[in-house]
Amino acid sequence: MVFLGTASCFPTPTRGVSCTALQLDDGQVWLFDCGEGSQIQLQKSSIKPGKITKIFITHLHGDHLYGLPGLLCTLGNGLDPATGHNTVIELYGPTGIRKFVTTALGLSRSPLVFSLSVIEIVPTQQQYPADWDSWKVDHHLQEEFKLPQECGYRKVECNKDGFWPLLSSKAFKVNAAALEHRIPSFGFCVRESDGAGSLDADKLLGLGIKPGPIYGKLKAGKTVEHEGMVLEPSQFIGSPVKGREIVIFGDTCESSQILKITKAPDLFIHESTNENALKEQCIQYGHSTPAMAADIAIRAKAAKLVLFHLSPRYKPVGEPLKKEGDYSASTLLAEARDYVQQQNSGLVVEIAHDLMEIEIPKKNKV
Amino acid sequence: MVFLGTASCFPTPTRGVSCTALQLDDGQVWLFDCGEGSQIQLQKSSIKPGKITKIFITHLHGDHLYGLPGLLCTLGNGLDPATGHNTVIELYGPTGIRKFVTTALGLSRSPLVFSLSVIEIVPTQQQYPADWDSWKVDHHLQEEFKLPQECGYRKVECNKDGFWPLLSSKAFKVNAAALEHRIPSFGFCVRESDGAGSLDADKLLGLGIKPGPIYGKLKAGKTVEHEGMVLEPSQFIGSPVKGREIVIFGDTCESSQILKITKAPDLFIHESTNENALKEQCIQYGHSTPAMAADIAIRAKAAKLVLFHLSPRYKPVGEPLKKEGDYSASTLLAEARDYVQQQNSGLVVEIAHDLMEIEIPKKNKV
Numbered sequence: 043m044v045f046l047g048t049a050s051c052f053p054t055p056t057r058g059v060s061c062t063a064l065q066l067d068d069g070q071v072w073l074f075d076c077g078e079g080s081q082i083q084l085q086k087s088s089i090k091p092g093k094i095t096k097i098f099i100t101h102l103h104g105d106h107l108y109g110l111p112g113l114l115c116t117l118g119n120g121l122d123p124a125t126g127h128n129t130v131i132e133l134y135g136p137t138g139i140r141k142f143v144t145t146a147l148g149l150s151r152s153p154l155v156f157s158l159s160v161i162e163i164v165p166t167q168q169q170y171p172a173d174w175d176s177w178k179v180d181h182h183l184q185e186e187f188k189l190p191q192e193c194g195y196r197k198v199e200c201n202k203d204g205f206w207p208l209l210s211s212k213a214f215k216v217n218a219a220a221l222e223h224r225i226p227s228f229g230f231c232v233r234e235s236d237g238a239g240s241l242d243a244d245k246l247l248g249l250g251i252k253p254g255p256i257y258g259k260l261k262a263g264k265t266v267e268h269e270g271m272v273l274e275p276s277q278f279i280g281s282p283v284k285g286r287e288i289v290i291f292g293d294t295c296e297s298s299q300i301l302k303i304t305k306a307p308d309l310f311i312h313e314s315t316n317e318n319a320l321k322e323q324c325i326q327y328g329h330s331t332p333a334m335a336a337d338i339a340i341r342a343k344a345a346k347l348v349l350f351h352l353s354p355r356y357k358p359v360g361e362p363l364k365k366e367g368d369y370s371a372s373t374l375l376a377e378a379r380d381y382v383q384q385q386n387s388g389l390v391v392e393i394a395h396d397l398m399e400i401e402i403p404k405k406n407k408v
Numbered sequence: 409m410v411f412l413g414t415a416s417c418f419p420t421p422t423r424g425v426s427c428t429a430l431q432l433d434d435g436q437v438w439l440f441d442c443g444e445g446s447q448i449q450l451q452k453s454s455i456k457p458g459k460i461t462k463i464f465i466t467h468l469h470g471d472h473l474y475g476l477p478g479l480l481c482t483l484g485n486g487l488d489p490a491t492g493h494n495t496v497i498e499l500y501g502p503t504g505i506r507k508f509v510t511t512a513l514g515l516s517r518s519p520l521v522f523s524l525s526v527i528e529i530v531p532t533q534q535q536y537p538a539d540w541d542s543w544k545v546d547h548h549l550q551e552e553f554k555l556p557q558e559c560g561y562r563k564v565e566c567n568k569d570g571f572w573p574l575l576s577s578k579a580f581k582v583n584a585a586a587l588e589h590r591i592p593s594f595g596f597c598v599r600e601s602d603g604a605g606s607l608d609a610d611k612l613l614g615l616g617i618k619p620g621p622i623y624g625k626l627k628a629g630k631t632v633e634h635e636g637m638v639l640e641p642s643q644f645i646g647s648p649v650k651g652r653e654i655v656i657f658g659d660t661c662e663s664s665q666i667l668k669i670t671k672a673p674d675l676f677i678h679e680s681t682n683e684n685a686l687k688e689q690c691i692q693y694g695h696s697t698p699a700m701a702a703d704i705a706i707r708a709k710a711a712k713l714v715l716f717h718l719s720p721r722y723k724p725v726g727e728p729l730k731k732e733g734d735y736s737a738s739t740l741l742a743e744a745r746d747y748v749q750q751q752n753s754g755l756v757v758e759i760a761h762d763l764m765e766i767e768i769p770k771k772n773k774v
């Protein structure tokens with residue numbers, strides 16, 4: 043997990059706005075949010091932009107969104123125009139994301155080289171604020187405004203269990219849950235499938251069995267008879283590997299819906315815009331304090347909480363405070379840890395800074 | 409004049425994309441183009457974002473445009489929400505600019521605090537490429553999608569003299585001319601009005617005349633009789649000050665239309681994306697070489713040419729080239745200067761780097 047931008051509101055020369063990259067074992071990169079300047083942050087990081095295959099947008103506020111058209115244009119630069127359309131990038135985001143991207147790229151006449159598939163997450167009526175219609179902005183794209191590179195479009199509605207099933211492959215499930223904010227906002231839960239245990243090749247070699255069809259059969263869970271021996275898979279296959287689970291939040295001031303889609307996440311990434319003393323103001327703007335973040339992470343039985351989306355007034359931990367009125371992110375970290383201690387929870391808490399990387403180790407199932 | 413971003417195509421951690429700020433004597437700032445990350449570049453510069461009163465967009469390509477929604481959001485942050493609407497920012501750009509801004513800010517539900525007035529420059533049919541309609545993107549905003557902060561909207565068509573008169577105040581005239589590019593693109597000419605010469609107060613004091621109504625009458629060009637003396641304005645008013653003229657280009661591969669709106673500009677800011685040897689490729693993508701830039705600047709009788717919008721492959725002048733395949737902007741500068749010498753012109757040529765500032769001195773009329 044690479045934190046490309048950890049500030050809220052607006053980017054500065056030293057801090058980016060929301061953008062977080064999940065690097066998968068197979069090399070793919072999934073991006074979560076894309077505030078203005080995310081493509082610049084990517085260049086500073088270890089992430090290869092060409093490996094991005096999916097982009098998830100939590101909500102349509104500018105500090106999570108306005109870097110998207112530029113990034114999409116730049117991603118095409120590295121591709122061969124003749125074959126680039128074979129590369130498909132999936133874009134997930136709330137209703138309106140398709141209109142935003144299509145309008146920006148369409149007005150600029152920016153050919154993307156790769157193919158773009160848009161999946162819109164349709165908010166429920168409850169997610170819209172009372173003044174929603176006063177703006178008179180249609181979030182739906184008129185049919186005729188399709189980008190030439192668009193290779194697919196679908197909508198995902200909230201299911202009867204109260205969440206949005208976005209993706210379900212052999213290796214991953216991604217679900218979204220509604221977060222309370224000033225506009226429709228979502229939290230994503232990425233769950234890796236459990237993996238089979240590994241084959242104990244040394245043990246097989248000790249019995250004189252060399253790599254070949256027998257290895258494949260044992261891996262597939264079949265009992266094998268070989269030169270008078272009965273080989274049971276359980277003798278040679280290690281414990282299964284537990285799939286990892288990561289939760290990544292958009293902005294929110296109330297997020298209990300997330301509990302519908304999580305089960306003991308390894309990593310819980312939650313906004314923490316302002317300190318506990320500013321809770322009232324925080325909630326008024328649809329945001330969270332460190333104690334609020336820690337509370338939901340504990341309730342979700344998360345192993346580790348990482349705070350991000352910090353107001354720019356909080357300088358990164360360890361950076362000297364130069365003048366009165368300067369605040370440190372260490373305040374936010376301490377407040378979350380205090381709350382965890384009060385609750386006698388074992389939750390580990392960290393606070394993100396730009397370009398911070400976190401590895402999520404695999405665990406054998408117990 | 410402050411060059412906030414001088415690279416073409418995409419921003420990097422060390423170079424911004426197109427954004428140039430003109431600081432007026434009265435403190436106002438006019439911005440020309442606003443590529444992604446321009447608000448970050450502004451923070452690094454001497455420009456106070458709160459002084460921006462007008463933004464001119466040359467064309468709708470992303471490297472000139474995608475920083476605009478974020479900048480507009482951030483500009484409102486410094487204003488008092490109760491009185492902010494009294495501040496009006498004028499946005500000029502090709503047809504489609506209103507749809508772009510309204511869609512981006514509308515989908516994000518971003519209230520601007522200040523009032524926004526949009527002036528669309530309507531391209532002529534000749535400016536559209538042959539494949540224009542294949543994208544099926546409507547550049548016009550439907551009437552119902554008006555931003556709550558929008559306080560004015562008008563369109564400027566090409567006049568019978570072949571240019572777009574954008575603004576005409578007591579102090580300034582701004583006209584636009586069509587530039588040939590892949591999409592409709594414009595060059596702007598900002599002309600300051602000639603100023604009256606200054607009153608020679610020392611001379612008046614020497615005659616025993618103290619500051620008062622007589623000073624005002626002389627400044628207004630009136631002859632004054634005072635204690636038997638006949639005071640003629642010409643005796644006490646210095647030479648008039650010549651208004652300065654600045655030309656700022658969007659992307660182009662052919663720009664002779666600009667000659668319709670310029671008369672001997674003090675400063676001519678022209679794109680120079682690639683070197684002379686790449687002229688064919690440059691023109692294919694609608695761009696210019698140093699020789700092309702110098703040629704039109706000479707024809708316009710400019711005093712000084714500044715090259716900008718350089719391909720990111722050209723490192724800033726003076727920056728060491730680290731590996732084979734690295735190129736220096738000094739190549740572009742030398743090529744433009746060579747061309748000027750060949751033409752026996754007195755044109756001064758410079759090349760812009762990020763955060764470079766140029767002052768345009770006032771001159772007395774000869």
